[in-house]
Amino acid sequence: MSGYNIVGQRVPKLDAAQKAMGRAEYIQDVKLPGMLYGKILYSKYAHAKITAMDISRALALPGVHAVLTGKDIPPKMRMGFYKDNPPLKADKVCCFRDEVAAVAAVSEQVAKKAVSLIEVEYEVLPAVFDPEAAMEKDATLVHEAHKTNVLKLPWKLHYGDVEAAEKDSAFVVEDRFTTTWVTHCCLSTSGAVALFDASDNLTVYSNTQIPSLAQKDFLETLGAMGLKGKRVRVIKPVIGGGFGSKLDTYAYEHIAILLAHKCRKPVKILFDRKEEFEATSTRQPTVIYIRQGCDKEGHLTFRDIRMVLDNGGRTSWGATTPSVMMMPITSLYRVPNVRYNAKCVYTNNTYSQAMRGYGNPQATFAIESCMDMLAQKAGIDPVAFRRINQNEPGDETPQGFKITSCGLAQCIDAVEKELTQGSPLEDGEGIGYASLIHVGGGARIYKSDGCGAILKMDDYGRVDIFTGGTDMGQGLDNMIAQIVAEELGLLAEDINVVHSDTDVCPWDVGAHASRSTFVAGNAALGAARRAKQTLLAFGAKLFEVAPEDLVMENRTVSVKNDPEKTMPVDKLLRKAHFSPGGTMLMADYFYDPPNENMGKDFRCNLSVTYSFGVHGVRVHVDKETGKVLVKNYVAAHDVGRAINPMLLEGQVYGGVIMGLGYALSEEVMIKDGQIKNPNFRDYKLFTAKDAVPIMAPVIETHDPDGPFGAKGIGEPGCVPTAPAVANAIYNAVGVRIKDLPITPEKVLAAIQEQSKGS
Amino acid sequence: MKPFTLLTPATVEEAVAMFGQHKETARYMAGGTDVIVKVKEGWMGPDYLINLKQIPGLDELHKNENTGELTIGSLVTHAMLEQSLLIRNEYPIIYDAVSNIGSLQVRNMGTIGGNLINAVPSADGAIPLIALDGTALLAGPAGERSVPVKDLFVKPYETVLTPGEILRKITIPAQAKRTGSAYIKFGRRAAMELPLIGIGVLLVVDEDLVTCTRARICLGVAGPTPRRAQKAEDLLEGKPVTATLLTEAGTLAAEESQVRDSVRGQAWHRKEMIRVQVRRMGIKCLDIINQKAQQTGRQV
Numbered sequence A: 001m002s003g004y005n006i007v008g009q010r011v012p013k014l015d016a017a018q019k020a021m022g023r024a025e026y027i028q029d030v031k032l033p034g035m036l037y038g039k040i041l042y043s044k045y046a047h048a049k050i051t052a053m054d055i056s057r058a059l060a061l062p063g064v065h066a067v068l069t070g071k072d073i074p075p076k077m078r079m080g081f082y083k084d085n086p087p088l089k090a091d092k093v094c095c096f097r098d099e100v101a102a103v104a105a106v107s108e109q110v111a112k113k114a115v116s117l118i119e120v121e122y123e124v125l126p127a128v129f130d131p132e133a134a135m136e137k138d139a140t141l142v143h144e145a146h147k148t149n150v151l152k153l154p155w156k157l158h159y160g161d162v163e164a165a166e167k168d169s170a171f172v173v174e175d176r177f178t179t180t181w182v183t184h185c186c187l188s189t190s191g192a193v194a195l196f197d198a199s200d201n202l203t204v205y206s207n208t209q210i211p212s213l214a215q216k217d218f219l220e221t222l223g224a225m226g227l228k229g230k231r232v233r234v235i236k237p238v239i240g241g242g243f244g245s246k247l248d249t250y251a252y253e254h255i256a257i258l259l260a261h262k263c264r265k266p267v268k269i270l271f272d273r274k275e276e277f278e279a280t281s282t283r284q285p286t287v288i289y290i291r292q293g294c295d296k297e298g299h300l301t302f303r304d305i306r307m308v309l310d311n312g313g314r315t316s317w318g319a320t321t322p323s324v325m326m327m328p329i330t331s332l333y334r335v336p337n338v339r340y341n342a343k344c345v346y347t348n349n350t351y352s353q354a355m356r357g358y359g360n361p362q363a364t365f366a367i368e369s370c371m372d373m374l375a376q377k378a379g380i381d382p383v384a385f386r387r388i389n390q391n392e393p394g395d396e397t398p399q400g401f402k403i404t405s406c407g408l409a410q411c412i413d414a415v416e417k418e419l420t421q422g423s424p425l426e427d428g429e430g431i432g433y434a435s436l437i438h439v440g441g442g443a444r445i446y447k448s449d450g451c452g453a454i455l456k457m458d459d460y461g462r463v464d465i466f467t468g469g470t471d472m473g474q475g476l477d478n479m480i481a482q483i484v485a486e487e488l489g490l491l492a493e494d495i496n497v498v499h500s501d502t503d504v505c506p507w508d509v510g511a512h513a514s515r516s517t518f519v520a521g522n523a524a525l526g527a528a529r530r531a532k533q534t535l536l537a538f539g540a541k542l543f544e545v546a547p548e549d550l551v552m553e554n555r556t557v558s559v560k561n562d563p564e565k566t567m568p569v570d571k572l573l574r575k576a577h578f579s580p581g582g583t584m585l586m587a588d589y590f591y592d593p594p595n596e597n598m599g600k601d602f603r604c605n606l607s608v609t610y611s612f613g614v615h616g617v618r619v620h621v622d623k624e625t626g627k628v629l630v631k632n633y634v635a636a637h638d639v640g641r642a643i644n645p646m647l648l649e650g651q652v653y654g655g656v657i658m659g660l661g662y663a664l665s666e667e668v669m670i671k672d673g674q675i676k677n678p679n680f681r682d683y684k685l686f687t688a689k690d691a692v693p694i695m696a697p698v699i700e701t702h703d704p705d706g707p708f709g710a711k712g713i714g715e716p717g718c719v720p721t722a723p724a725v726a727n728a729i730y731n732a733v734g735v736r737i738k739d740l741p742i743t744p745e746k747v748l749a750a751i752q753e754q755s756k757g758s
Numbered sequence B: 001m002k003p004f005t006l007l008t009p010a011t012v013e014e015a016v017a018m019f020g021q022h023k024e025t026a027r028y029m030a031g032g033t034d035v036i037v038k039v040k041e042g043w044m045g046p047d048y049l050i051n052l053k054q055i056p057g058l059d060e061l062h063k064n065e066n067t068g069e070l071t072i073g074s075l076v077t078h079a080m081l082e083q084s085l086l087i088r089n090e091y092p093i094i095y096d097a098v099s100n101i102g103s104l105q106v107r108n109m110g111t112i113g114g115n116l117i118n119a120v121p122s123a124d125g126a127i128p129l130i131a132l133d134g135t136a137l138l139a140g141p142a143g144e145r146s147v148p149v150k151d152l153f154v155k156p157y158e159t160v161l162t163p164g165e166i167l168r169k170i171t172i173p174a175q176a177k178r179t180g181s182a183y184i185k186f187g188r189r190a191a192m193e194l195p196l197i198g199i200g201v202l203l204v205v206d207e208d209l210v211t212c213t214r215a216r217i218c219l220g221v222a223g224p225t226p227r228r229a230q231k232a233e234d235l236l237e238g239k240p241v242t243a244t245l246l247t248e249a250g251t252l253a254a255e256e257s258q259v260r261d262s263v264r265g266q267a268w269h270r271k272e273m274i275r276v277q278v279r280r281m282g283i284k285c286l287d288i289i290n291q292k293a294q295q296t297g298r299q300v
């Protein structure tokens, strides 16, 4: 028994019925009076100079209100942290995805037609598509002014002494792993509506995961437009999937703002599915060179990783994923000597963003595949090898991560127990394991890792809580409701969670780093505690007892050990409100976890706590076709505490399926910079029919800093999936696939290669 | 999407007349799962869509108990075939093919006629009808005519139908005793998948239950149209069917195929799959035949 009433309950997602009935309002549904429709014209080439542009035919089309080109972009307007991306490109294009012009018109149809009437002349330039080739001396430059294709980013660390450790190692393995582009596949495509009021204050409806930082980006845009001092309000409709895709602001949002200002009407830009595939950012592709060693007993001695990341033609957050890759590289298992060097390299391909796990799945694929290879070389069972090296509570990792609660050992036990229980392995079957570490209490990647909460109670005992956090389907609304209800002795349905409007909600750094339950949850808990204090003080006066003698439970306030003295919360609230000098109950709280920014050599305690997990999978490999069938999947996670086991399982199931797609089938196929499969027919997202049996044992380690002991679980579910599958395939048929996705072609080719050799 | 006018004739004759009036600006539509996608994507832009769905009788599905002939109306949906016990028990190759088309929603809307006339190399519905020696009955401005299903296809998206012709139905002659048939769509996903390769095998054997008297090996995505692998069929006919012989037949079928590299799969792997799956489907056919023989044996 947890001793809690609401925390730990399987309360269905608060807006589940609304969504199931089709009543939830997404960006698709937003329609404002007088609204115009915007459309974007993209580049025809991977790399070219724009020599001339004629917009006269588009402008002449009846129904067209405005046409913008790169020339209309205020000079200082640049998107992305590397500031290499104007919303419309004036002089040259660096990838097919580059926006060159945009139109606002009375309907989508007219806008589409107008876009087709814009004439652009290009002078095609030589292009470079392979990041390793792009690093060579006389490679074509993607951005001439940048002088080199290698981005000036500091991703380099060396803790301990890798070379000395290698000399002392009994066993060393090394290999090269590659991962490719995959994309988020949000069911609700991207879109935004921008409008200005009479005094040039801006409102943007956008399905963003970062309302406060988006507000900041849009304020910068206003500044560049000469509208300094004007206000920005960001409103989020219901978000149909985030997975990291909405952690940056994009050209379409800034273009909608520019068009709205030019037309003095609301302008909506909504992506169709093809555009969603072609013009949103992917997971960062990587080339990974790894060396790892251990001593005779199997203790890891060093880990040495060199990485080349295809940055594409522009820069979004994908180029910062090495900062998160440092986490598994330095801290997954106890490894005393670590070196890491990553280079992000411009090419004329598409560019990347955050995607669930933020680099962790790529790094973990290499590390955990290599762990099995090293275990084999050392003659140690792969599970035993992991136990020898497992992280423990109280550890401080080479990067300076202070591990507090840590259930990695229990996770290994749980997965092994479940996977070895079934029928004996048949021919072609195998089992594979892989572990994960991820931030569990937010991560200080910005100046603040905080989140605010404002709480008020009405005369009926109900709560409105305004959180900075974002629900994008993952269930933050439930987390907040259940946490607040628990603290105030109410029911989840008494709590109205407002998370959709920067005019009323406080600041938050964004829905990333699996941080929302932990950080927004702690903020809500803080506000609820303050409200409770005030309420109990009032109750104490009324009952003439000390506040400590009161309990709040089942919507009532009562005196402990005196069942006579009890009052429903709503009555108490009315008494407070309607007495002379009355008061309404309001409270606020801002929680910023004691997480540290990365220091000069990246040493820090990035998160106040870390989440752990182990995945194990049993596969069957068809040796004649190369097809891999997942027979059974076990994903155990140390989550601190399950605030809502049902939503937690949902996160794990979803993560595993996403991870299996990454492992086995998903791939944005890009040839000469162009996406060949921008549709669900050829982009092999798993379907409901491809779902596999998944068990999700929950390990509760009751984290001292988490709200009711909880840690983050948003991303971990898809982190170790690919290496677990790769290891299982090796266990089954003895071939190791080092390049994702592990398609039947690759498996069969490897099997045939193997039988040729023997 | 370009707007169009929807016309809804009540008879085949009326439909043909409507087409005669609007000519190339009109297009027939059955379930619309191919046509509407193309209109939406801008690959075609008809002014008129002639909706065949309200024409009575085009969705007949029955077997003539006297002649043994099976009739499948062009408007029969994949779901109707999938749910029919007759199809499941007596025409497993049709069941195998239609039950894995798209998704439930697509199977509820999409018709067998639309699948044939859309004429893509990957048409799952076409393979079994070729293997079963089906005949298509066409009705057009110049009257009716019959064409074997195997001869319907010219190239991707093109059939032998002349402008205005409608596919009324497909008939399948009585199946010989001791027939087994099976189809596999080899792809990466379990649903919403176009096959990397589609393989249908039909075998008829002699009373000894091993000597092949008739073989049909039909391939999807192995060339510009769904097609038979006749050299492989010839190899099997007259010989006792073994796994080794089936592998040889598969190898021949792979050799005569014209598989290609595409975003969906590589040619060498498709060839391998033909080799392997011809054998596997052949063995499935034999299993079916043996099972049936045992059942009849028991009845006697």
Ligand SMILES: Cc1cc2nc3c(=O)[nH]c(=O)nc-3n(C[C@H](O)[C@H](O)[C@H](O)COP(=O)(O)OP(=O)(O)OC[C@H]3O[C@@H](n4cnc5c(N)ncnc54)[C@H](O)[C@@H]3O)c2cc1C
Pocket: B027, B028, B029, B030, B031, B032, B033, B034, B035, B036, B037, B052, B074, B075, B100, B101, B102, B103, B106, B109, B110, B111, B112, B113, B114, B115, B116, B117, B118, B122, B123, B124, B125, B165, B166, B167, B168, B192, B193, B194, B195
């Ligand atoms: C999501 C999705 C998944 C799919 N998956 C598969 C799959 O797995 N396998 C597969 O084979 N197909 C698949 N398809 C394609 C399609 O569903 C099938 O080909 C279907 O059988 C087409 O039938 P329909 O009735 O919808 O054809 P329609 O779209 O109505 O018509 C298709 C073509 O046939 C013509 N036509 C239709 N009926 C007649 C007639 N009686 N006489 C003359 N001409 C006619 C039309 O003019 C048109 O050219 C899929 C489609 C979608 C959208």
